[in-house]
Amino acid sequence: MLYKCTPGSCNKGEDSWTASVDVIDSYGPFMEVCFCGRGSSLHAIIGPQESGHFICIPAYNAGCELAEYDDVFWNTERLSSVIGRVDALTIAQGLYTLDEIFANDPFVADIYR
Numbered sequence: 001m002l003y004k005c006t007p008g009s010c011n012k013g014e015d016s017w018t019a020s021v022d023v024i025d026s027y028g029p030f031m032e033v034c035f036c037g038r039g040s041s042l043h044a045i046i047g048p049q050e051s052g053h054f055i056c057i058p059a060y061n062a063g064c065e066l067a068e069y070d071d072v073f074w075n076t077e078r079l080s081s082v083i084g085r086v087d088a089l090t091i092a093q094g095l096y097t098l099d100e101i102f103a104n105d106p107f108v109a110d111i112y113r
Contacts, residue, residue: 003097005037005089008073021094033098037090042083044091055091057083069099 019037079088
């Protein structure tokens with residue numbers, strides 16, 4: 001699924017870019033996904049936890065808690081503490097895109113939220 005990443009006003013001068021997110025596999029409420037954008041391909045595992053959601057990015061030895069998948073600002077800030085800002089925005093915007101798809105599909109909406 002393609003989507004557009006646009007840095008906020010705090011990143012003046014940065015261009016927008018097109019990115020993609022592909023679901024590799026799902027295991028109940030957990031998913032393996034691949035986020036691609038700006039020359040990076042980020043394999044991640046995402047899922048729910050007691051206080052929201054989490055993401056693990058094995059190739060980066062990184063992981064963190066996430067807010068709801070549609071909270072691009074908070075998720076970008078949180079991800080930026082463990083990976084670069086461009087990759088963080090690519091993932092946060094991809095999570096938002098997945099959330100939009102889940103919201104429109106009643107079969108999966110309850111599983112992933």
